[in-house]
Amino acid sequence: MTKIHIESLQKQYGQQIALDIDQLNIEQGQLVGIVGNNGAGKTTLFRLLLDLIEPTKGSVLINEKPVAGNNHWKPHTGSYLDEGFLIDFLKPEEFFHFTGDLYGMTPKAIDERLELFSRFMSDEILGQKKYIRQFSTGNKQKVGIIAAMLVQPELLILDEPFNFLDPTSQILIKRMLKQENEARHTTMLISSHNLNHITEICTRIILLEKGKIIKDLTPESGDMKEIEQYFSVNAE
Amino acid sequence: MFYTLLRHGWLSFVRAHYFERSLGIKLLFGFVIFISLWYLFMIGLALPNLLENLFPEQYPHEAFFSLLLFVYGSELLARLFFQKVPRQRAINYLHLPVKKSFLARYTLIRSWFSGYNFFLLVFLVPFFMRTLYGPVSPEAFRNALLGCFLLSALNHSVGMVIKTRTAWKPSTLLAAGLLIAGLILAGYFFLEQLMAFSGQLGLALMKGNMWVFAGLVAVIGFLQLTIVQGLVKSFYTLSDQSAKSTEASLSGSFMEKLLAKVPVYGIFWELEWKLITRNKRARNNFYQWPLMLPILVYLFVYSPGEAFASMTPILMLFLGSYGINHLQFAFSWESRFFDLLATQNMSLQLFIRAKYFFYSLMALLQFFILLPFILWLNPDVFPLFTGLLLFAIGPAFCLLFFSGVSNSTRIDPNGKSFFNLEGTSGRLFISVLSIFFTLVPVYIVAWLLPMETMMGFSLAAGVTGLLFIIFNKQWVQAITNRFERTKYRNLNKYREK
Numbered sequence: 001m002t003k004i005h006i007e008s009l010q011k012q013y014g015q016q017i018a019l020d021i022d023q024l025n026i027e028q029g030q031l032v033g034i035v036g037n038n039g040a041g042k043t044t045l046f047r048l049l050l051d052l053i054e055p056t057k058g059s060v061l062i063n064e065k066p067v068a069g070n071n072h073w074k075p076h077t078g079s080y081l082d083e084g085f086l087i088d089f090l091k092p093e094e095f096f097h098f099t100g101d102l103y104g105m106t107p108k109a110i111d112e113r114l115e116l117f118s119r120f121m122s123d124e125i126l127g128q129k130k131y132i133r134q135f136s137t138g139n140k141q142k143v144g145i146i147a148a149m150l151v152q153p154e155l156l157i158l159d160e161p162f163n164f165l166d167p168t169s170q171i172l173i174k175r176m177l178k179q180e181n182e183a184r185h186t187t188m189l190i191s192s193h194n195l196n197h198i199t200e201i202c203t204r205i206i207l208l209e210k211g212k213i214i215k216d217l218t219p220e221s222g223d224m225k226e227i228e229q230y231f232s233v234n235a236e
Numbered sequence: 237m238f239y240t241l242l243r244h245g246w247l248s249f250v251r252a253h254y255f256e257r258s259l260g261i262k263l264l265f266g267f268v269i270f271i272s273l274w275y276l277f278m279i280g281l282a283l284p285n286l287l288e289n290l291f292p293e294q295y296p297h298e299a300f301f302s303l304l305l306f307v308y309g310s311e312l313l314a315r316l317f318f319q320k321v322p323r324q325r326a327i328n329y330l331h332l333p334v335k336k337s338f339l340a341r342y343t344l345i346r347s348w349f350s351g352y353n354f355f356l357l358v359f360l361v362p363f364f365m366r367t368l369y370g371p372v373s374p375e376a377f378r379n380a381l382l383g384c385f386l387l388s389a390l391n392h393s394v395g396m397v398i399k400t401r402t403a404w405k406p407s408t409l410l411a412a413g414l415l416i417a418g419l420i421l422a423g424y425f426f427l428e429q430l431m432a433f434s435g436q437l438g439l440a441l442m443k444g445n446m447w448v449f450a451g452l453v454a455v456i457g458f459l460q461l462t463i464v465q466g467l468v469k470s471f472y473t474l475s476d477q478s479a480k481s482t483e484a485s486l487s488g489s490f491m492e493k494l495l496a497k498v499p500v501y502g503i504f505w506e507l508e509w510k511l512i513t514r515n516k517r518a519r520n521n522f523y524q525w526p527l528m529l530p531i532l533v534y535l536f537v538y539s540p541g542e543a544f545a546s547m548t549p550i551l552m553l554f555l556g557s558y559g560i561n562h563l564q565f566a567f568s569w570e571s572r573f574f575d576l577l578a579t580q581n582m583s584l585q586l587f588i589r590a591k592y593f594f595y596s597l598m599a600l601l602q603f604f605i606l607l608p609f610i611l612w613l614n615p616d617v618f619p620l621f622t623g624l625l626l627f628a629i630g631p632a633f634c635l636l637f638f639s640g641v642s643n644s645t646r647i648d649p650n651g652k653s654f655f656n657l658e659g660t661s662g663r664l665f666i667s668v669l670s671i672f673f674t675l676v677p678v679y680i681v682a683w684l685l686p687m688e689t690m691m692g693f694s695l696a697a698g699v700t701g702l703l704f705i706i707f708n709k710q711w712v713q714a715i716t717n718r719f720e721r722t723k724y725r726n727l728n729k730y731r732e733k
Contacts, residue, residue: 050579054724069720075581084575084731087507089514089650101503102582131514133650151581
């Protein structure tokens with residue numbers, strides 16, 4: 001069971017406010033899409049959620065306990081933001097086993113779990129005799145996403161997971177996220193520039209602009225046109 | 237376009253992140269270059285007197301000319317190991333509407349400005365000024381200088397031809413190996429003839445022999461043309477990442493499997509082992525330490541005796557060499573993936589402790605290899621070596637971890653091995669230097685102890701080291717806490733590319 005509560009969270013770089021959220025609650029099992037243009041604060045929000053940067057003020061609570069300076073959230077959180085989440089001198093198999101081992105999974109359980117991702121990997125990841133640094137950007141992205149999902153986390157955070165993936169892989173990853181969310185009630189936070197992907201799978205969409213939440217809605221509420229309009233107006 | 241590329245090259249140098257970071261490192265770097273060039277200049281001034289004493293029957297310039305081939309042979313060797321081919325700079329332009337042959341010519345011309353082509357002049361100008369300009373003639377001075385510069389250009393061309401070859405066939409490598417071995421043997425068996433030939437070559441250059449100059453220019457010109465062709469071909473390799481895919485064939489070595497089986501720390505030891513064996517810079521660091529062994533053997537063949545106090549810092553440095561070499565960049569080695577480590581279900585304290593035990597074991601391994609030599613050559617120094625080993629594993633490693641927390645520079649463990657300033661800083665320099673000063677209290681205790689000073693020192697160093705080893709859990713925890721406090725700043729810096 002994973003609930004996130006954000007209270008008066010602010011991140012400032014010099015005079016520039018990168019993120020400023022008064023209050024945000026994310027309930028167990030929600031699949032939340034974070035959208036916004038470049039510099040909206042999506043990655044900053046994720047880094048604050050993962051205690052990778054220090055908030056200027058406010059706090060993030062996971063299951064009512066603060067994230068900052070604590071480790072209680074780590075055993076049930078999986079994440080992939082960028083290549084800083086990969087150990088590039090390992091082969092993918094070694095990386096998956098390293099991650100799984102840290103989460104107490106047996107080698108057999110890791111291999112069984114990896115089989116579920118076999119279509120997503122499409123014979124390009126395992127058994128390649130290559131280090132991660134030698135893979136294409138798209139395949140590195142796949143390795144990172146699989147490692148994050150491998151440990152069956154209660155909370156999954158993915159930054160731009162559809163980037164660099166081919167169309168088939170994009171469809172597969174959407175399907176896997178949806179299945180995982182429905183089967184295990186995994187709380188998921190996913191950012192993307194692609195509205196279609198987000199509206200297709202997310203049960204809640206948060207629109208960020210210059211660090212502030214300006215829309216918080218559900219696709220069912222029929223407000224999606226507002227978001228589409230927001231992006232098209234900004235493009236004009 | 238040529239000017240634009242040159243300007244980009246200059247900007248990439250002055251805007252390199254290790255230059256941007258610290259004024260201290262800039263000053264230090266400048267100082268080291270200045271001192272090196274100053275020494276070279278002074279050697280050039282002083283060498284004529286030395287040669288006069290060594291070879292009284294010859295003029296100094298004649299004596300130098302007889303060594304010319306060896307000087308330039310060594311220069312070529314240095315180039316082969318250290319000189320970089322600046323072709324990597326071309327990679328960002330390959331997709332632009334710029335001809336590959338233009339980029340190849342640019343890369344070649346850029347390489348002419350390499351310091352390797354000019355540094356010997358700092359020595360040669362004062363040397364020839366003293367031996368040729370006045371004593372022989374200004375023409376001889378000019379000819380000799382130009383001739384030596386052409387020899388540098390020849391070395392540059394040979395080095396570039398070798399380095400721009402995209403792949404070497406095993407048969408070519410074998411032939412090259414045999415050629416080098418043959419040259420070394422020839423140098424050994426025909427030393428006098430080689431020296432005589434070298435002397436004749438030098439004199440021919442000094443006298444401005446047109447045939448020798450023309451021959452050199454022709455060979456250099458031919459090689460330069462070959463380099464352009466080699467560079468164009470090498471650009472294809474640069475842009476073809478799959479060409480590197482054979483690198484990972486060394487899968488699941490015995491050592492990796494063995495380390496993985498170690499309970500609790502095994503997972504981190506295996507990771508550490510892979511880090512040091514699969515990344516160029518870390519690997520080179522690792523393979524350096526067996527080279528320390530002969531130096532250590534040398535150090536105790538000449539027993540430290542009464543002069544031991546001046547040798548102990550160096551001895552300690554060598555005894556803990558691998559750990560000290562590696563741990564000076566503690567945490568920066570992992571800087572590229574520290575975001576991952578910071579979010580994983582793992583204890584940072586366990587991670588640091590695993591690292592500490594790993595490098596302590598490496599130091600012990602190094603010591604056990606050395607032990608038979610110590611006992612055979614000079615058993616009297618055994619207590620001193622043991623005490624200093626314990627001191628290296630204890631306070632020295634602790635200090636390096638402690639300063640590692642403050643070193644938030646990002647480094648690429650797979651970056652180049654030599655002259656790589658990534659991760660260095662004035663602060664790092666001071667912290668490594670401070671390891672030597674930790675021995676001062678040990679000297680004081682040794683002098684106070686009612687026994688022979690060297691034995692007292694060995695005892696004091698050993699006991700201090702043991703105390704740090706016994707209480708490693710406590711100081712590792714303190715370092716963990718310190719890292720947790722500076723975590724955000726460090727992670728932020730680690731992300732800066």
